[in-house]
Amino acid sequence: MDIIQFLQYSFIQKAFVAGSFVAITCSCLGLFLVLRKMSLIGDGLSHVSFGAIALGLFFGVYPFYVAVPLVILASLLILKISEKARIYGDAAIGIVSAVGIAGGVILASLSNGFNVDLFSYLFGNILAISTTEAILSMILSAIVLLAIYFFYWDLFSATFDEEYAKTTGIKTNFINSFLTVLTAIVVVLSVKVAGIMLVSALLILPAVTALQVSHKFKTALFLGALFSFVSVVAGIILSFIFDLPTGATIVMLNALFFALAYVWKKIS
Amino acid sequence: MKKIIETINLSVHYGQTEALKDVSFAVEQGDFVGLVGPNGGGKTTLAKSVLGLLPVASGKILLFNQAIESFDDFKRIGYLPQKHTGINQLFPASVEEVVLLGILSSKKWPRKINQKDRQRIDELLKSLGISNLKGKLISELSGGQQQKVFLARAIASEPELLILDEPSTALDPNSREQFFAQLKELNSQKKTTIILITHDTGYVGKYANKLLYIDRKLVFFVKIADFCPSGEIESCFEKSDKHIIWHQHK
Numbered sequence: 001m002d003i004i005q006f007l008q009y010s011f012i013q014k015a016f017v018a019g020s021f022v023a024i025t026c027s028c029l030g031l032f033l034v035l036r037k038m039s040l041i042g043d044g045l046s047h048v049s050f051g052a053i054a055l056g057l058f059f060g061v062y063p064f065y066v067a068v069p070l071v072i073l074a075s076l077l078i079l080k081i082s083e084k085a086r087i088y089g090d091a092a093i094g095i096v097s098a099v100g101i102a103g104g105v106i107l108a109s110l111s112n113g114f115n116v117d118l119f120s121y122l123f124g125n126i127l128a129i130s131t132t133e134a135i136l137s138m139i140l141s142a143i144v145l146l147a148i149y150f151f152y153w154d155l156f157s158a159t160f161d162e163e164y165a166k167t168t169g170i171k172t173n174f175i176n177s178f179l180t181v182l183t184a185i186v187v188v189l190s191v192k193v194a195g196i197m198l199v200s201a202l203l204i205l206p207a208v209t210a211l212q213v214s215h216k217f218k219t220a221l222f223l224g225a226l227f228s229f230v231s232v233v234a235g236i237i238l239s240f241i242f243d244l245p246t247g248a249t250i251v252m253l254n255a256l257f258f259a260l261a262y263v264w265k266k267i268s
Numbered sequence: 269m270k271k272i273i274e275t276i277n278l279s280v281h282y283g284q285t286e287a288l289k290d291v292s293f294a295v296e297q298g299d300f301v302g303l304v305g306p307n308g309g310g311k312t313t314l315a316k317s318v319l320g321l322l323p324v325a326s327g328k329i330l331l332f333n334q335a336i337e338s339f340d341d342f343k344r345i346g347y348l349p350q351k352h353t354g355i356n357q358l359f360p361a362s363v364e365e366v367v368l369l370g371i372l373s374s375k376k377w378p379r380k381i382n383q384k385d386r387q388r389i390d391e392l393l394k395s396l397g398i399s400n401l402k403g404k405l406i407s408e409l410s411g412g413q414q415q416k417v418f419l420a421r422a423i424a425s426e427p428e429l430l431i432l433d434e435p436s437t438a439l440d441p442n443s444r445e446q447f448f449a450q451l452k453e454l455n456s457q458k459k460t461t462i463i464l465i466t467h468d469t470g471y472v473g474k475y476a477n478k479l480l481y482i483d484r485k486l487v488f489f490v491k492i493a494d495f496c497p498s499g500e501i502e503s504c505f506e507k508s509d510k511h512i513i514w515h516q517h518k
Binding site: 034035150151152153154156157159160161163164166167168169170210211214215216217218219220 | 319320321340342345347349356358359360361362365366368369370372373375377378379380381403404405421425
């Protein structure tokens with residue numbers, strides 16, 4: 001099959017477009033999360049999305065419509081638990097994440113027959129993305145990217161030195177909540193690309209790869225987006241050619257980029 | 269003279285612990301105040317309260333005659349915090365990016381940096397003799413270089429009030445002398461009001477005009493010219509009724 005024929009498949013086109021949007025969004029947001037030592041929030045929220053998707057399937061509602069608001073609520077809950085209950089952030093993530101998984105498992109056991117659908121979300125399949133999901137992914141990704149653009153300096157300042165940022169009038173509590181909500185949206189979007197089990201890799205790997213080779217924050221943002229974009233495009237092509245699971249192939253390519261960047265940094 | 273900071277019976281608590289009790293004083297425009305006291309005496313707590321970083325348990329703080337709770341003219345304040353050892357080594361921030369953070373206080377949302385801002389930062393870096401560091405990663409600089417960068421960030425918005433928390437700890441003797449000279453220049457030429465938390469009483473005697481001693485409560489707030497005309501703070505403590513306090517401090 002030649003490349004022109006390959007690109008003419010509508011499911012491939014949808015996968016490229018939606019995957020690229022989600023990949024770029026993940027890498028931009030992931031950079032802030034990694035630098036704030038909040039990488040694992042992606043993992044925790046993806047577990048919550050498991051429960052939320054199960055809830056959607058259980059009631060016969062389109063899973064994304066249930067997952068987006070529920071995962072946003074969970075993200076704010078993580079913030080509130082760590083603030084009010086005097087619990088460290090990672091413990092708060094652990095609590096919410098466990099509740100999400102447990103809820104999903106219970107709903108799966110109560111249901112008669114959606115287990116197959118649910119398990120398809122565990123490992124994702126961007127080649128099976130629907131037109132609605134592709135459009136939703138693009139719109140939400142665009143919103144998240146615009147939010148990052150308009151709050152760029154606020155996010156940068158609060159990430160570099162939160163206390164100092166407060167003295168310049170930046171509302172850091174709002175920025176923390178805002179970043180967490182954006183993460184929740186991106187996690188749900190990424191479920192279809194990489195699957196619940198691998199979502200956090202899309203947030204973490206491009207960011208840590210870019211950090212190996214960047215001398216400016218903006219360079220890190222652009223390089224992270226580039227690595228992430230190339231991983232998704234190449235991952236879709238390779239997985240199609242070699243009949244491999246797409247999400248896992250994308251993650252492995254991201255890991256390969258990280259290894260190469262690490263070696264390049266050591267050599268140079 | 270215009271009051272820049274005024275605290276009235278200020279008390280600040282950390283949980284059940286009273287970190288500051290009934291502290292009242294006023295700093296006037298153009299003052300260069302050396303803020304001294306024992307470790308744990310509340311110097312940093314006082315500075316952070318004035319900056320609005322810590323909640324007030326009771327009493328009042330007025331900044332430029334405005335209650336701290338409603339104060340929003342952040343460009344009038346510059347801050348150089350104490351802890352720079354905590355810089356995240358992974359953070360890919362260039363010196364230019366870090367100094368640009370200092371002018372965000374003069375921007376309204378959506379905060380955007382323009383060419384004029386970058387030119388201003390270039391001039392600032394040049395005036396502090398660190399233009400050569402502009403493109404370098406902040407985490408790769410020495411402690412002294414980092415301190416100059418953070419001073420640049422603190423004064424980037426051309427603040428009327430500058431609060432510095434133990435700024436000289438990372439500096440070698442030469443850099444220290446140069447650093448304090450730059451502060452004095454800001455104070456005398458631009459009339460910037462300075463609050464300097466330090467253990468370097470030698471420099472306080474040389475450059476500050478007032479001395480504020482805090483040990484959970486305000487112990488004294490004096491003009492250095494009255495308390496110690498020679499500027500040799502340490503020996504003045506020895507000769508005065510504040511002798512005991514000084515020994516506690518040491």
